[in-house]
Amino acid sequence: MRDMLKMILVLSLICGLSGLTLATVRQATRPRIEEQVMTYVQGPALRQIFPDCENNPVKDRKTFDASTGKVTVFPAMKGGKLEGVALETFGKGYGGPIGIMVGFSTDGDTLKGIGITTLKETPGLGQRITEPEFRDQFRGHTTREVALSKSGGDIAAVSGATISSTGTVGAINDAIKIFQQIKERLRTSWGS
16 A cells, blocks of 8 residues: 555656646747747748838737737838738638738728638638639728628639638638727837
């Protein structure tokens, strides 16, 4: 009985130390992992939206409070002036959430474009929302009314990927609502 208690105590001590070590390592690597995600996931989407910006939007990002919670905003500068900003929202896709980076002009009246950050859509169908034929429909589009053709808008859905297309437009409309809430604070954060 005594040997059994010793084994339980030793195993408990080993498990406790292992858990503490893993928690410490996770805490120590969290900023580096976040920076890698920003650079290699959000970064390419931002380059699709703002191909000729002169700053690094990932490094210059700021966080703002919105009704949906904290929102990370990425600025695009050109000639020392704020050219536009982008933020990421998520829509419901067929295979799970679709991450959409949405770029706005500084006045907020037009979209600078979109970039896809994450998706698990069906290859050959839903993943076609990443292709320029679909993405480029949003470049220069007004922020007043973004809707698919079947809903009275002017955005052509990807054939065979209605759920992915609808999720993308939903995420863009969510981003527009968030942008409208925070746009006055953006001007004072980076200038206009």
